[in-house]
Structures are given as C-alpha cells and as structure tokens.
Amino acid sequence: MPRHKNSGNNNQRRDFFHKEELKQKGLSEKLVRLRGMKDVIFEENKYWDLVIKKASDLAEVYGFKKIQTPILEPLELYRKSTGESSDIVSKEMYAFVDKNGEKIALRPEITPSLVRAYIENGMLNMPHPVKMYSVGPIFRHEKPQAGRYRQSHQFDMEIFGEASPVADFLLMLIAYNIFSELQIDIELQVNNIGCKQCRGEYIKKLTGYYKERGNRARLCNDCKRRLDKNPLRLLDCKEANCISLKEGAPPIVDFLCEDCKKKFTRVLEYLDEMNIPYNLNLNLVRGLDYYTGTVFEITAKEDPEKNQGGQLSLGGGGRYDTLVEFFGGRPTPTCGLALGIERTVAKIKTSGVPLEKDDKNIIFLAQLGDAARRKAMLLFEELRKSGLKVKQAFTRDSLKDQLEEANALGAKLTLILGQKEMNDKTILIRDMESGNQEVIDYKKVKTEVEKRINAV
Ligand SMILES: [Zn+2]
C-alpha cells in the first residue's frame, strides 16, 4: 500500500516546538491528541450548531428524514462502493482486524452506510423516493494540512429511487440554500460523467489518448497507475504535467448518450430558471468509483488576492444509479451529496455571520452562607423549571466573586439570599444595569422576576 511521505523538516520543527509547549503545560507527550484530530471547544460549537441546524432544517423542509448508522462498518463495504482504486480506500482508510478476526473500517464517508441501511432495513418497500440525511464523523488518514483533518464531519443527503433530473437539481438547490443562508459565497461546478451505456466508449477514447506516444511518459506515477484502473481520475489530477495533458483530452460531453444528454440539459435548465449560478466543469469527475451521470462540487469563492492556488471544496455529490444493485438490491436510481462541516465552520467564522445570543434575560442566583446555599439550590430548580434563564455559582462562598461572575455572564438581575434574608423570609433583587437593589417577599420572588423580565 502506498504511503504518504513525511514532509521532513517542517514536521520535525513543528514537533520540536510542540514538545516544548507540552512540557510547559505539564501534559505527557504520550497522552497528546492524535495528529490531524481536533478538539472543538466551547464557543466554537455555536458555529457547529449553526451549520448543522441550518442544514438539517433545510433537509427537513425538502422532505428528508434523519438516519444514523454505525461509524464502524465491514471493510468490504468500502472496497465494493468507494472503490479499490480510490485514494480513500487505497491510501487513507482506518482499517483493522478486530478481536474476532473481522476486517472492519472506520467509515471514510457516509454514503455506503446509507445504501447498506436502505437495503438492509427493507426500505425498498417504502413509498419512493426515500429521502434521508445524516450527520457525523468520517475518518481519513490524510496528510494533515489547513482545513483538513483525519477525523472530520459530514452532512450527508441521499435520494433513493428517483431517476428524474429534478432530484439532482434538488440536491444542488438545497446545498446552495444552505451556503447562501450561512452567508458563504460559493461556486457550483457541474458535470456529467455518463452512464453505463455511454461511459465505456468514452473511457476507451480517453485511455487511447493518454496511451498515445509521449503522453503516457509525462503522466505522474499516480496517474500511470490510474490509467488502467480508473482513467477518469486523470482528469482531476493536480500535478502540473497532468493538468497540461488533459487540455488535449477528448471532452466527455461529446460522448454522452441521448438519455444522459437530455437529463443533463434538464439539470442545467433548472439551475438557470432558479437563478443558481454554476460553472460547467468538464474535468470534474469526483474521486469515488460509484458516480454515474450528474456530478457536482461546491467550492468557496475565494478572494482572488488571497487565493494561493486550489479552491477549497465545501462539498459535492452526484448520481450513483448502479450502487444499490451492485450491493445486491433492486436496481434503484439514486443521488446524494456530502458537505464538510469543518470547512463550512471555518468559512462562516470569517464571513461574520451573526451567532444567536443566548445571554439575554439571565438571572443570577447568589447565596451567602450554607443554609442560604441550600435554599438557593431549591429555588434555582424551581426557577429553571418555570423556564427562566437562571445561572449560579454555588461552589463559591464570597458574594464579591459571585457578583463578578454575574457580570461576566451579562446577567440582567441578580437574586441575593443571605442569612438576614433567610431570617426575614425575603430575598434581595438587584438590577445589574442600574445597581438598584430592592428587598422583596421571598414568596413573591418568581412573579417579581417574571414581571421584570417581561417588562423589557
Ligand atoms: Zn449515458
């Protein structure tokens, strides 16, 4: 199996600084997070929630239902779908033998699991099309670099049992809506790579072209290998020689059969009618073996001044009309798409999309003394259950510390319960903005707080 080379000095230098840093932090080197993995900490999760909620809400609007499948699957599932010749299966998969000697893999993409689940759960007996979405981690042992992690997350949508090009269009429309509503400027690249009927002829022509004298020798080593296994992939190689060679390659559109041509034209017409901008990209082939017909990719529109070659792909998808049958199911035309959560999050962080604030109308409950603390704990539960946004710092003893925390949280009101208030059966209510304090009857605390919150 080919392996990625370590990029020498840079990594060593990075590792050295990293080790020094760890020594200062006091964490043993052996306990450190794996390379290419990421912790998503506190506030950053608000961006994640925003992306996942936007995508899920839109999926539901268009009639998709949520499905969850295991992260571990039989290795064979990916060999048979993603494909032996794909980089994912040949180089990047986390695959191993478990305690029972079974060959299993951490999923490198979500689609194969959904196809398996569709067949295994007898969904072919449900009313069609069957539309589903799923979100969760995928694992690829890639060279870690900016925006690329070995554990990343995808939002995935599939439409089973729909041959109409409306389905292909619908996926692009939803993706377009997700990104525009997250205020991310995208470019949609569209192509059609032909079906079982017409692709064979094209592959012959394409292979013939690359095997012409002089051409083959100029290909990179990966492409020389792909030429026999998956020649379409030569069209999306990023090596300079291969890029210049593909300019002379025969274009696939010239070989599409009538049915493919008709469906592809329909997809483009829908995009035009709905004013969704797209680029026809005849070199777009996607890296997986199972695609047939329409394929598309969504890239972030880059600031041309900042763009250092290569666009950031936010997602993509297409048709895979033969996969269900290939797995042993009934012939079922299917299409799907996957969006990368990490990259989308990275993009919205720079786009300045406003996050929903949850710090309005916070009521802080402060206490002084152990008896007051116990009573405050009960009051806290009561206020919380009545729907108020109540916060506390029961582990703190000092009132000063608690008021500081109330300020840091942006509390509107602070309730203060001390020994004196306990004796008088009262509680102190403090308006954090004006600093005005008032003693109120303990029994009336809830109605008083609600009155002040609602007066805003
Ligand atoms: Zn065709």
Ligand SMILES: [Zn+2]
């Ligand atoms: Zn190449």
